[in-house]
Amino acid sequence: MKSRKTIQKNLTSSIFSLVAGLLLVVGTAMAQTPDQSTPDGLIKFVVSDVMASVKADPEIQKGNIPRVVDLVDKKIVPYTDMRRTTEMAMGPNWKKATPEQQTQLVAEFNTLLIRTYSGALSQLRDQTIQFKPLRAAPDDKEVTVKTVVLGRGDPVALDYRLEKTANGWKVYDMNIMGVWLIEAYRNQFANQISQNGIEGLVKFLQDRNKQLAAAKPAN
Template sequence: MKSRLLCSAALLAVASVPVSAQPQGYGPSVGSGYPARAPLPYAGMPGPGGANSPAASAEMAAVAALKEGMDKLLAFLEQGEAPNNLQVAAFLDREIAPYFDFDYMAQWVAGRAYEGMQPEEKKALAAQLESDFLSTLARNLLGLQGQQIRILRPRRGPRGSVNVNVAVMQAGGQPTRLEFRMSDSDDGWKVYDVVANGQSAASYYRVEFQRTARQQLGYVPR
């Protein structure tokens, strides 16, 4: 019963807080507590071994997946006539959503409580995260028109993940930096978190989930 109350309350919290509203300083340290998709595959890996090393191959695959999605996004924005809101939403749902792993994100947001959630609750949480992410992206999408995007050197993250930094070049100003945290799945490399201005979206949602759990139950499941 407590698990059901927690899940329902958390879903309400996630539904009510947009990513763009993230306050400064929210979220735990980078990478802490992320669930393992699989055991560390490179624990015994030696130092950098060139382009043919397992780490380099993983980084190249992650960058290729992100670049593919970015190319689709930029091509959509550069078409002759500016798309309307419905066209933007349909494009993001059809072409961009598959590059994200919202199920994995939901697992980390819920933490240990995820184990006690019913399948339909897990699905609902992932769906709400997807809806909010895509809605936020749609609101900010037109701001990318005419901007140059540069994919920077990737780096290894925790548990075999890859972090890909992207610089959005702005005329007459400092570039905006985004970090896409990616992990390997059965369907290839996917984004499970986005960091903007040093703030992790998934970490923020997790804080909201835990805050709601404390309000509803008086504690957070460990």
């Protein structure tokens, strides 16, 4: 059984790789505009769009966190379903939250992920990403896009879970080295709720986001 420290380390790598993975050039796949109506095509599109933005902004390349956060918020967040991510991380406790608390939890969890891991954008080096063949039926509503991140060190398997919504495909979970993002946060959320209730979890996320906003970026 994996230790909490190992799970947290894998979680950090997971979200780093999510952001990094969405920015890596996908070889000749980028020669043509990807088809955003398919799940793998959507992620390839985001790769191309965000990479162009990174190359055009010297401040992001220098590690300007506010600029990086703004880029992630505009270029990546629209293609995710944070409400579903939060709901699944909450588990049965989601239904115990009021509509107002649910809205707060989604917003704070979204901010937490962005602030904690957006620095990954400025740390990209000579990495590339390979897309494995998509195994899905035309009428599937949920699929997993499997990729492999190549660079320094061993190849890292990175998988994305997407759902088909009225507004197109959305990413709601990701896996790296056997650890799903939602699974990693579920126990932490449950512990906070058991000790302090739903409102306690909201406050925990708010306090953590304030700490991250006040923290100086690492050199």
